[in-house]
Amino acid sequence: KACEAAEYIKKMHPMWQEPLEMPGGERQSPIDISLRKSVFDPNLKPFVTQYDPRTCQQIWNNGYSFLVEYDDTTDKSTLRGGPLEDKFRLCQFHFHWGENNTWGSEHTVDRHLYPAELHLVHWNADKYALFEEAIMEENGLAVIGVFLKVGKRHEGLQKLVDALPAVRHKDSVVEFTKFDPSCLLPESMNEYWTYAGSLTTPPLTEAVTWIIMKQAIEVSHEQLAVFRSLLFTSAEEEVQKSMVNNFRVQQPLKGRTVRSSFS
Ligand SMILES: Cc1ccnc(S(N)(=O)=O)n1
Numbered sequence: 001k002a003c004e005a006a007e008y009i010k011k012m013h014p015m016w017q018e019p020l021e022m023p024g025g026e027r028q029s030p031i032d033i034s035l036r037k038s039v040f041d042p043n044l045k046p047f048v049t050q051y052d053p054r055t056c057q058q059i060w061n062n063g064y065s066f067l068v069e070y071d072d073t074t075d076k077s078t079l080r081g082g083p084l085e086d087k088f089r090l091c092q093f094h095f096h097w098g099e100n101n102t103w104g105s106e107h108t109v110d111r112h113l114y115p116a117e118l119h120l121v122h123w124n125a126d127k128y129a130l131f132e133e134a135i136m137e138e139n140g141l142a143v144i145g146v147f148l149k150v151g152k153r154h155e156g157l158q159k160l161v162d163a164l165p166a167v168r169h170k171d172s173v174v175e176f177t178k179f180d181p182s183c184l185l186p187e188s189m190n191e192y193w194t195y196a197g198s199l200t201t202p203p204l205t206e207a208v209t210w211i212i213m214k215q216a217i218e219v220s221h222e223q224l225a226v227f228r229s230l231l232f233t234s235a236e237e238e239v240q241k242s243m244v245n246n247f248r249v250q251q252p253l254k255g256r257t258v259r260s261s262f263s
């Protein structure tokens with residue numbers, strides 16, 4: 001399923017014709033998380049997020065996804081604990097989704113595809129001064145991945161969904177404030193997988209400690225349909241392309257171990 005989807009996407013999607021492989025990549029993302037191959041690590045602590053909704057600034061359609069961007073010039077919205085040694089600052093979150101509810105996530109669990117995946121991107125503020133620096137360093141970033149599944153309407157997400165028509169085209173930006181992204185996290189925060197990986201869109205740098213939550217969040221079919229109403233293309237382009245299937249094909253594990261915080 002995933003590989004068929006991937007082949008289909010590669011064929012159909014100009015966006016993914018770019019060089020998809022980071023040359024010599026040893027720790028690329030996304031990957032399939034195999035339950036039987038992941039290793040329970042009892043030393044993994046629960047992780048702590050402290051998000052201040054006042055740092056929420058805007059939504060931007062960058063032509064790959066839509067990003068909700070936060071002011072990361074101070075330590076107001078941070079992530080620490082779990083597999084992390086340092087304190088990380090939230091800089092943005094975004095999603096990846098499919099053209100239908102059959103596929104759309106970047107990571108899979110025992111090859112199970114979800115219709116979408118949320119990424120909350122943080123950078124190591126103990127070691128670096130800017131996101132742009134951290135993105136090039138091995139321990140520079142921490143991304144929390146949350147799977148979305150179709151079910152009841154997600155009340156917290158609706159404020160974001162209502163703002164999407166304003167950023168329909170690539171390069172559009174709209175002010176978006178007072179949004180607390182912790183409403184998008186699952187109840188159980190102490191069950192996750194973690195592994196050393198990369199960004200899944202350019203520059204594909206191998207700078208990411210991935211933290212993938214075991215519990216998916218539920219969103220409605222209608223909410224996902226609004227994601228699919230976005231466009232890859234800017235307003236002046238004559239041919240408009242729906243923003244769907246904005247996920248990367250899965251990458252070889254190359255001997256990496258995925259640790260789980262639960263047995
Ligand atoms: C900030 C950023 C850039 C590229 N790719 C990602 S992702 N999809 O790995 O979270 N995040």
Ligand SMILES: [Zn+2]
Pocket residue numbers: 094095096119200
């Ligand atoms: Zn992402």
